[in-house]
Amino acid sequence: IQDAAGNDAASFTNQAVSNNRAGDTMAPVLYSATVRGRQLVLTYTDATDLDAVRTAAASAFAVSSAGNAAISVDRVVVSGKTVTLTLSRDVVGGETVKLGYTRPPTGDNVIQDAAGNDAASFTNQAVSNLVRDTTAPVLAIATVRGDKLDLTYTDAGKLDADAGKIAAASAFAVSSVGNEAISVSNVSVMDKTVTLTLSRAVAGG
Incomplete structure (x- = not known):
């Protein structure tokens, strides 16, 4: 870059640029949510960074993990385009976690960008649980009613219900000493329960 007389303009770096376009009116949009241990990170997409000072309180977030110990949010920290929640306990491998955010109806303490656009509830x-699941399910109880025998397991997550991965009926042996033989005709899985369909109903006692 030079003038007509051949004088070169100097180099420069990190020059601030004035944005003459109309003000930012686009709200931040949630892109992803991940958890590792006690750190749950929300990543947003937006033209600017999030407001790191006026942000939502811990009480605006609800974390759930069906069938496992309750989880609350202890702390909220905003940096760049991420919101990091410090949880009350570690999330273990295989645990299924859901998150909710309720934008406060009034006040400035909400998830928002630098221009003041509020993120939606x-x-x-x-x-996404980034902790690897290395703990096997453990049988907790077995119950039978009629021709349905339920095996209930304890585990941080749900059992694999993929039809191609469920144990075959032939993997199970059911006995009832002195009574008519019982075989297993079908195996189904839901949540943390394996249900065996028996060849006959089991009588009381």
């Missing part, structure tokens, strides 16, 4: 947001 959401419910039942799936959270």
